[in-house]
Amino acid sequence: MATVDRFLPAYSSSEDACPICKSSRYLNPNMKLLVPPCFHKMCEACIDRIFSLGPAPCPVCQQILRKTNFWTQKFEDLQVERELQIRKRIAKFFNKRTEDFKSLRLYNDYLEEVEELTFNLINGVDVQETEERIQRFAQENRDLIASNAARQQREERMLNHRLKQERSDKEHQRQLYLQQLEEEEVVKRTQKNAIINQLASSNQSASEIVARNAITLKKSSMAPSAARATPSSSGPTGDWMYNGAHLDDDEDMDIDSEEFDPLSSLYCDVGGFELKPEYYDPMASAIQNPQMATAGGYLTRFSHQRSLEAAFTGLLIPPLSDSIPSPPS
Structure with missing residues (x-):
């Protein structure tokens, strides 16, 4: 027997064994220990026999x-399990909210009292007096406790309904996204097969046929992508939910044949200045360790360039003729 015990793992009799029948979970892996309100764990066999x-x-x-x-x-540490049950019991009665008090100071005093009662029960300090205070509070605030409990249940139901609706919307958008991907693949395969047939049956050069069908192929691939990028508004959260579409593929870029207008874009190049190698910058000179500041690839000229671009943005662009205010008469 000593030879067998030498290979058994060490265990604490209070944590891993039933205090009634002394059975261990290491010797009986199928044994299940349950916790009563007094937190003296027992195995299922002893519970069935005694109760x-x-x-x-x-x-x-x-x-x-x-x-x-x-x-x-639920928790490995039985003390944590005990504290959790005590806090659940306290929260069942002490469920007042901020709006139930005339001032924030009274609400903070109430929270301090709740923590004091919880501390006493957890650590066994004045248990009888603490229980009497809890029962007296429950009797005096019976109607308010019931009202707050009902309101909390309504809020939990609303929250669960909203989370369920969000999950439903996300699943719907996911299915729609997969369907659009499948339709896009079908369109691409059809058009590619059409190009191959034209190359096989036409007398034109391959470059002319590919160039003529390139724009059509690109724009047809953009249609499902644009639909994926449009947020869904079918549900209550569709106006702000992210639909999971990623437009980071080069094939999703449309071909713009119009001339670029710098005034129509916020990201146009800014000119009119020459970036010098060095500037008087008190902020940059105040850095204690310049090598650490530039370890990630940052250079002080980046901030200088951004400052100059911000200063020269729109400075050299002439105003529009129809936007010039007329002189006062």
């Missing part, structure tokens, strides 16, 4: 327990 006929005292602390009050442990 099958009704309420019975805990074999460790003699607190009256019921079989239905046992739950599966």
